[in-house]
Amino acid sequence: MLGGGTRSEELTLPGFVHDVCSAIHPLAAASPFFGSLRLNELGLEWVESPAPLAHPLDDGSAVVLERSVVATANGLGEDARAYRRAYEPLVRDWPLLRGELLGPLIHRPRHPVALTRFGLRALLPAATAARLFHGERARALFAGVAAHSILPLEAAGSAASGFLLTVVAHAEGWPFPRGGSQRIADALVQRLTELDGTVETDHHVSSLRELDEGLVLCDVTPRAFLEIAGARLTDDRYRRALARYRYGPGAFKLDWALDGPIPWTADECARAATVHLGGTFEEIAAAERAAWRGDHIDRPFVLLAQPSLFDPSRAPAGRHTAWAYCHVPNGSTRDLTDAIERQVERFAPGFRERILARHAAAPADLEARNPNLVGGDIAGGAQTLRQLAARPALRRVPYATPIAGVYLCSSSTPPGAGVHGMCGHLAARAALAAG
Numbered sequence: 251m252l253g254g255g256t257r258s259e260e261l262t263l264p265g266f267v268h269d270v271c272s273a274i275h276p277l278a279a280a281s282p283f284f285g286s287l288r289l290n291e292l293g294l295e296w297v298e299s300p301a302p303l304a305h306p307l308d309d310g311s312a313v314v315l316e317r318s319v320v321a322t323a324n325g326l327g328e329d330a331r332a333y334r335r336a337y338e339p340l341v342r343d344w345p346l347l348r349g350e351l352l353g354p355l356i357h358r359p360r361h362p363v364a365l366t367r368f369g370l371r372a373l374l375p376a377a378t379a380a381r382l383f384h385g386e387r388a389r390a391l392f393a394g395v396a397a398h399s400i401l402p403l404e405a406a407g408s409a410a411s412g413f414l415l416t417v418v419a420h421a422e423g424w425p426f427p428r429g430g431s432q433r434i435a436d437a438l439v440q441r442l443t444e445l446d447g448t449v450e451t452d453h454h455v456s457s458l459r460e461l462d463e464g465l466v467l468c469d470v471t472p473r474a475f476l477e478i479a480g481a482r483l484t485d486d487r488y489r490r491a492l493a494r495y496r497y498g499p500g501a502f503k504l505d506w507a508l509d510g511p512i513p514w515t516a517d518e519c520a521r522a523a524t525v526h527l528g529g530t531f532e533e534i535a536a537a538e539r540a541a542w543r544g545d546h547i548d549r550p551f552v553l554l555a556q557p558s559l560f561d562p563s564r565a566p567a568g569r570h571t572a573w574a575y576c577h578v579p580n581g582s583t584r585d586l587t588d589a590i591e592r593q594v595e596r597f598a599p600g601f602r603e604r605i606l607a608r609h610a611a612a613p614a615d616l617e618a619r620n621p622n623l624v625g626g627d628i629a630g631g632a633q634t635l636r637q638l639a640a641r642p643a644l645r646r647v648p649y650a651t652p653i654a655g656v657y658l659c660s661s662s663t664p665p666g667a668g669v670h671g672m673c674g675h676l677a678a679r680a681a682l683a684a685g
Contacts, residue, residue, distance in 0.1 A: 258430025262507040262607035277668035283675040299523035302424035312516035329388035372410035379409035394526035485652035491643035500613035500626020503575035527552035550576035580625035630661030649677035
């Protein structure tokens with residue numbers, strides 16, 4: 251089955267469609283590349299929940315990230331004005347920022363004022379940027395979105411995800427494909443076929459020598475590239491850079507077949523396809539810090555998707571699916587099923603009674619399905635500032651390798667993780683420009 255991280259399967263019971271890896275796709279909506287392909291003409295239909303995100307708290311309420319900046323701010327009490335001041339300028343700048351942010355971090359900006367306005371805050375640690383807000387609600391909301399960086403919230407640059415994904419929520423939404431993430435891969439293959447391209451599967455490439463002469467784009471991480479390049483990679487400096495490339499925390503993922511919707515205490519959670527389960531800023535920060543340091547924690551930060559609330563094609567009538575994961579140390583072998591389900595139960599008492607079947611995937615399982623997920627790292631490598639600036643190595647053209655005609659195009663290249671197609675798009679443009 252084609253798709254890599256954008257696949258869907260019946261992982262639990264017949265008729266229950268689960269996304270194997272990615273589920274919600276904010277950067278797909280923002281991607282200039284996907285927009286240029288007009289995938290909607292091929293039957294790809296994006297679904298939007300009424301609110302992009304909900305973040306329940308222990309008092310029984312939930313903070314909601316709405317499409318509107320004002321509506322979101324109105325739910326933040328004392329931080330309403332601070333939220334508007336932080337995000338309204340960035341949302342206005344988004345048409346200019348889209349092209350600046352979905353590419354190499356180091357480049358000559360076309361819109362330097364807009365990029366500077368974003369960068370001054372995005373390059374901060376999330377723990378520092380969160381000082382814009384004083385109340386628990388705004389700080390918790392920011393922490394959950396910033397934790398998509400899979401970095402400690404004290405790390406420089408961890409605020410970038412908090413700002414980028416929130417701006418995208420307001421400007422574009424956080425959609426998902428009707429019928430499952432597989433529909434994205436299917437639409438891309440169909441468009442390629444229309445352009446006289448072909449796809450070959452079930453062929454393990456162990457060496458670049460197996461490939462025809464000419465242009466080669468490798469959708470692999472540095473570890474795999476070193477293996478397949480072998481003796482053809484004679485540039486010792488580049489080889490050492492790839493050998494030093496650091497992978498980040500892994501993921502432990504659960505999929506559930508449910509006999510009804512998740513019984514959230516906060517009704518607002520039923521308005522959002524994505525729900526962040528982690529309580530306060532401090533609790534989320536502790537969870538992300540632990541995964542980075544190689545530790546496990548009783549209350550992991552859980553990212554949950556409930557697509558069947560808004561896409562009935564995902565489950566039999568009256569039934570539902572849910573998808574969730576947490577960050578764990580790279581290569582972790584610990585079973586986090588109970589810890590994740592306790593976090594769901596914490597904000598939705600009675601959740602476990604609705605489970606008909608579950609499917610668990612530890613880091614090793616994720617890597618077995620997709621070798622690019624090294625140790626369960628779903629981001630193609632740690633998204634530290636250093637590795638965003640030099641991804642995977644510091645080069646004028648980050649996609650080009652020292653081997654003539656051979657390019658890297660995985661999420662280990664700019665702009666990094668996410669379902670947006672920009673790594674391959676920019677690698678292909680670099681290859682064409684080189685002649």
